[in-house]
Amino acid sequence: MAAIPIPHIRARxxxxxxxxxxxxxxxxxxxxxxxxxxxxxxxxxxxxxxLDAAVRFSLICCHSGHDQAVTVELQLAPQRIDGSLGSFQSAATVSLPAEGGRVEAFISGHDLQIDAADADQVQWPCMAAAKAIASPGTPADLTCGLTATLPA
Structure with a gap:
């Protein structure tokens, strides 16, 4: 399915x-x-x-070391009017070296997209769910989180 951009809306x-x-x-x-x-x-x-109400937010990932490099993909989903979640879409991907360290990716809430099938079932702003998927493995001390950097 094609992704459609989320319209710019100021949150109250x-x-x-x-x-x-x-x-x-x-x-x-x-x-x-x-x-x-x-x-x-x-x-x-x-x-x-x-999240689509934020001008910019960050995905921050860190770990102290692992036997191989780690990739973390941030996926976001809209909350539909009925309260269910729509389809998760990739918003960012970061890579951490095997030696460990910290990586921060800045993401614009106004650039987020949703699946076209969810477009008629949401009320903007709508990006209300997130998950981070680490691969190929998850270091024991891996921490990933979201934090805002700029308000809408």
Whole structure:
């Protein structure tokens, strides 16, 4: 299916993401999460802010070392009017060397696209779910997250 661009719309709510929304790695316990958890590669995470309302946000990935280079693909999905999620689409891909390190990719919320089949079933802004997929393997200390860099 062809991807269609998301129209530029100013959000009425705060367009910033949480300080860091963890997609892969440890998530501390807090007021809304009584137990700490470890998010694995491919875990779908619902976001508190729609990403297409942000001018720019970042995908940040880091690890201290692995037996081979690691590629992380960020995929995003719109939330449909009925509350279900649409099709996940690739938004960015980063590579980390086997030696470890940190990589940050800047992404414009206004450049995000959705699957054409979801276009009639969403209300803008709509990008409300994310997942990061690490390959070929996931280092034990790999952490990937999203953070806002500029408001809408």
């Amino acid at each position: 709510s705060n367009p910033l993401l949480d300080a860091v929304t963890v997609l892969i790695g440890p998530v501390a316990a807090g007021a809304d999460r009584p137990v700490a958890e470890q998010r694995a590669s491919g875990t779908e995470v619902l976001l508190s802010t729609k």
